Amino acid sequence: MSGSKIDTPGTDLSLREEALQPTTIGSYTVAIGRALDASGVDSKRIFTAIGIPLDVATDPMTRQPASTMTRLYRACVEVTNNPYFGLTVAKHIHLTHLHALGYSLAASGTLMDFCRRLERYFRLVSQVAKVNLTQVDGQVMMRFDHLVELSSETEDAFFGFLIRTMRLLYKQEFKPLRVEFCRSMPHEGAGPYETLFRVPVLFNQTSSLLVFDQADMVQALSGSCPELAQVNDNIVISYLARLDKSDVITGVTQKIIEFLPDGDCTRDKVASALHMSPTKLQLKLSQRGTHFQQLLDDTRKELACSYLRQASRPVTEITFLLGFSDTSNFTRAFKRWTGLSPTDFRQQP
Known part of the structure; x- marks a missing residue:
């Protein structure tokens, strides 16, 4: 593993081009580092090779370009030899990694409120996709339309994080009705996805999609705190004004x-x-x-x-x-x- 070749910061993109790319909140890399360490890999070595600072700030204005995240994930899969590395990262993403938005999500009154906040404020987390929430025939559909080409692990990690967090806020038995990925299915099969999501998973779709039973989405959450959610919503909006x-x-x-x-x-x-x-x-x-x-x-x-x-x-x-x-x-x-x-x-x- 120590002899694996890792892509170093490339010459394929100039610094100017990279600066114009969509970005992702920098604290997300903390979860990736923890997933590497848990897999027995020295995260500092990988981060240094990719060119990511070791002391990632919690400030949501500290961002990483989409191409950097792709290179990082490519290196992680290579050194861990784990095609499901994104699902491993999902275990290490915490709501606090999303700064004020994480606190707003945790204080949401229902899972529907949770999803609406993601729809409104997802740009603080990442600019690589747009979230669209729709309701049809008793189902709530949360669609992620990709604005740039993403690594497969990005899809895996974020969907895994969402479902784990929803179970934490609502109940452990919670599961979506359907899960769809843009990514192709790993050669090793869909087993780990079906274990996590507890439903069949579709691959090679036109967009990433989570489908929920509307009845689950309107149940009151025990951690609901409208005052805390509102305060942090306002903080998110102030950061978005600086970011955008x-x-x-x-x-x-x-x-x-x-x-x-x-x-x-x-x-x-x-x-x-x-x-x-x-x-x-x-x-x-x-x-x-x-x-x-x-x-x-x-x-x-x-x-x-x-x-x-x-x-x-x-x-x-x-x-x-x-x-x-x-x-x-x-x-x-x-x-x-x-x-x-x-x-x-x-x-x-």
Whole structure:
């Protein structure tokens, strides 16, 4: 094993090209290092050969390019001679590796809330795929559309991590209805996948997919803490604004959250905070198929639902946190968004 040849940082990509690639949160490599060590391989030697720092920061702004992760996984499979190395990594990924998003996920009220957070904020974890959540005929489908070519181990590790985490938050008997991978099945067979997921697994599909029974997804989780989830959601949004400096929607959303409690959240004020004119802001938003009032409504609605799940917050406080002048205006807006009054929403099971 010590004599295995390992790919070193290559000349196939210039530093400039690598810097423009989609990235993954750097703390993810901590789990890979632990999986290597558990397999009897010196992770420091492998990381040094690939060019990954040994003291990976927990700051989510510390990122690794997609090509670096591919080279790292290729080396890991080679030195461990384990075609299921990604499934091994899944055992070592912890929610804290996802920074604030991990704490939000752990505090989710239901698995549906958990999945919606992943859909909204997955870019903090990785920019290599986009998550889409749909519900059809009593089933919840979580699809990962790949934006770049991924290593097979990336798919294995993240799906394994998700199912293990869902079991931890909900119940150990939990299992999906169906699992689909873009990757091809290892020559050694699908046995380890079926052992982990406890359902048949399809390979060579057009996208990665997890399918769940909707009844499981709406059960209350014992670790639910709406206040903690909301605080960390806001932290995630602030990091995404830094990560996606060119993403005007993320930037506007962050400023809306910041300005709402002051009762002075206008398009002009947000545009000024983003160092652009109101006209330029309107143009950028229209190019993304939206406008300021739509983002204001969407953000208020999402915050309102989150705040109302926090039993300790009175409706009067929520009213002013969302920038409304009085509770009657908030109630009318909330009924327009959800079809329910704030009180009726709170009384839902």
